[in-house]
Amino acid sequence: MDKVLARGFNWAEEISDGVKEAGNHCASATKISWKWLSLSGNSNQGASVLLLALLVLGAAVAFIIRRRKRKDYAIRPSTPTAPRLEKGQPREFGKWTPSDFCTPIPEPYPDWSVENTKPLPYRPFRYGPKYNVTMGLRTIKHEDWIELDNHFPRFHADKARRIEERGSKLCATAPEAYPAAVELLEELTEYLPARYPSLYRRTAVGLDNLWSGESFNIVTRPLPEDPMQMCARLVQDDLAIMIERPDGQYYLLAGCIVLPGFWRLGDKFGMPLSEIHTSGDVPQYKEKLERGMMNLFRRLKPEEMVGRHNYFFQVDDDLGWSWSVGPEDSDVNGHVGWNTAEKGRAIDHHYFRSERQTLRRLPKSGGVVFTIRTYFHKVREVAEEDYVPGRLASAVRSWGDDVSRYKGKERYADVLLEFLDEKHEEQVARGLDLSRENGVRAYPY
Incomplete structure (x- = not known):
């Protein structure tokens, strides 16, 4: 009543x-x-x-x-869905009380194989006319932390070669981040054999890679190599760990950045979070990103995991280092950047480079792990997908001047946009129903 x-x-x-x-x-x-x-x-x-x-x-x-x-x-959720990170309990900067949270053991990835599992088709770009600079965070389940696919052999080979040639320039762990790096290695050792049992097998001292024949011993002390380097050999991702210091800032103090394309660990190692982004001229970082990113790092709990996507273009085929922006060992001032790239290269030299990034806090050490998984495809290949060339061309045209400079648009836009427009017109001419796109290719796929 x-x-x-x-x-x-x-x-x-x-x-x-x-x-x-x-x-x-x-x-x-x-x-x-x-x-x-x-x-x-x-x-x-x-x-x-x-x-x-x-x-x-x-x-x-x-x-x-x-x-x-x-x-x-x-009450309708926005797209993409941003996680609701609750305000954590007050704690002293630079101090972390170990959490009793245990990462859930994942179910095996359905029907995964190193020969047949294709990369997920992430296409994280929107139609114009406006390009919004945001973190674009999404909540990720712990079971989806690491993504492996049939590109694993190439990534594994490129990583092994580059670590052999340039190991000390690609991987480093500061003493204060060493416990976090070892914890990350332990987490991967538990996760990978459960998630990808046809690739990895748990052993008494670590794990075996069944495809490559490698064995990893994580028990012996000292470890046979930098723990971050061991981690990088296990996955297709590049990896970094941020550590909070008493000033409240998060510093890049451990990393193995083997396949970055456009940046070098040595240029960023030891920097606080904000300086990493401002030194790289990330567009509108101070105005739109800094405050939210600082809050995210401060409040992130071990029970939570978030992710985001970005995309770039590259006018050469090197997954590890895009030599078109300058030699990898050049002085960064004036010698590495889009100003050195050849302008107007043929479309066959254009590659679509997308990153899937995840953030999670390690429960014991409190370090924040940053994974960077690159997806690397020829533009010709991506443009064959329904709806993609039209949306991608619209997205590129929506970049502001700052984003255009950051992504090197001036060096490839004419060739790229002409090609994408042609492919879009071909799709429309064969009867592609543009009104059905939202139901067929939801962002960011």
């Missing part, structure tokens, strides 16, 4: 609000109606009153419907 009465009171309140709103919207109509009524005499007075009442009631009902629709729209 109480629920019925409550609903009745709510409905009455809505009607009252609706009548008030209707009165505001119908003020001019009311004045006109009464003026007409006074001129028309008593013969039409009853009909006029009835007409006026219906007018007010109709407006009230319309107001109620509009208000309910607004409420419905307000």
Whole structure:
């Protein structure tokens, strides 16, 4: 009975609000109606009153419907879905109390094989006309932490070669981050054999790679190599760990960045989070990203994991280092950057480079692990996918001047956009229904 009465009171309140709103919207109509009524005499007075009442009631009902629709729209989640990170308990900067959280053991990846499992088709770009600079965070399940696919052999070979040639320039662990690096190695040792049992097998001292024949011993001390380097050999991702110091800043103090394309660990190692981004001229970092990113790192809990995607273009085919932006060992000032790249290279030299990045906090050490998984495809290959060339061309055209400089647009835009426009026109000509895109290729796929 109480629920019925409550609903009745709510409905009455809505009607009252609706009548008030209707009165505001119908003020001019009311004045006109009464003026007409006074001129028309008593013969039409009853009909006029009835007409006026219906007018007010109709407006009230319309107001109620509009208000309910607004409420419905307000509760619809935005896209992409941003995680709700709760404000953590106050703690002293640079101090972490080990958490009793244990990372869930994942189910095996369905039907995974090193020969047949294709890379997931991440296409993280939107139609213009406006390009919004955001973190674009999504909540990720712990079981989806690391993604492996049939590109693993190439990544494994490229990593092994580059570590052999340039190991000390690609991998480093500061003493204060060493416990976190070992913890990351332990986490991967538990996760990978459970998630990818046809590739990895758990052993008494670590794990075996069944495809390559490698064995990893994580028990022997000292470890046979830098723990971050061992981690990087296990996955297709590049890896970094940020450590909070007493000043409240998070510093890059452990990393193995083997396949970065455009940046070098040595240029960023030891830097705080904000300087890493400002030194790289990340567009609108101070205005739109810094505060949210600092809050994210501060509040992130071991129980949570978040991810994001980005994309770039490259005008050479080197997964490890894009030599078109300059030699990898060049001085960064004036010798590494898009200004050195050849302009207008043929479309066959254009590659689409997308990153899937995840962030999670290690429960024992409190270090924040940053994984960077690169997806690398020829533009010709990506443009064959339905809806992609039109949306990608629109996205590139939506970049502002700062984003365009950051992504090197001036060096490849003419060739790239002409090609994408042609592929889009071909798709439309063969009957592709553009109105169905949202149902077929939801962002960021």
